[in-house]
Amino acid sequence: MKSKKYLRIVSQLVFLTLFLFLVYIGNMQLWIVVFIIGVTASIGLGRLYCGWICPMDTLARPINWFKDKLSVGALDVPDILRSKKLRYSIVLIFFGSMVMFKFLGVQLPFPNVLIITVIGVAFLTVFDEELFHKYLCPYGSILSLSSRPSRYMMKVDTDECIGCGRCQSVCPADTIETLDSEEMQIHTKECLTCFSCQDVCPVDCIVYEKKGLTPHS
Ligand code: SF4
Ligand code: SF4
Secondary structure, three states, rough: OOOHHHOOOOOOOOHHHHHHHHHHHHOOOOHHHHHHHHHHHHHHHOOOOHHHOOOOHHHHHHHHHHHHHHOOOOOOOOOHHHHHHHHHHHHHHHHHHHHHHHHOOOOOOHHHHHHHHHHHHHHHHOOHHHHHHHHHHHHHHHHHHHHHOOOOOEEEEOOOOOOOHHHHHHHHOEEEEOOOOOEEEEOOHHOOOOOOHHHOOOOOOOOEEEOOOOOOO
């Protein structure tokens, strides 16, 4: 399990370096290629792009660490920011404007993906991380749709779960729910496939498996 954690950190650092390099040389089209590969992979493997590649998610780790150290609390999120209508309006406006600017030959002073990352970091310093992952990030919204048919997903083996809640406390997308039966359930379309829950589970009952398999079968 630890090896997966370190592998993920290496992956995030490599892709963050690539992202910053592409910003530096002004060639963000290549990052769009990375994103398209992430969307394609998500159809079968879930949102690995979010948990293993996205520079915003990578930057969230040190920001959260500093917030914890400085005891900076998050503001309450206004209901309007948690709306599905707003979420999909952002997707339409964001990708619609990208296409329109391309068609009109308009060159923005900054690439869209960089703008989104800067906005994401700003929100992250003020609100809980899940707000951006689940509602505001247009890339995440696309991935939550494309990953729906995914054959692989994070699952909790409810027979083994002791209900300690550690997984919920580390989940950056706030996507693990306690059911009335006190069992844990992961809402897979919002799951970033980051494996953070698996890293902290004291009884190793969270698995990344094919749909339909019983965990640990
Ligand atoms: S459920 Fe687990 S893998 Fe999915 S986002 Fe939450 S912590 Fe990460
Ligand atoms: S960390 Fe593991 S044992 Fe604890 S509530 Fe989550 S799934 Fe259950």
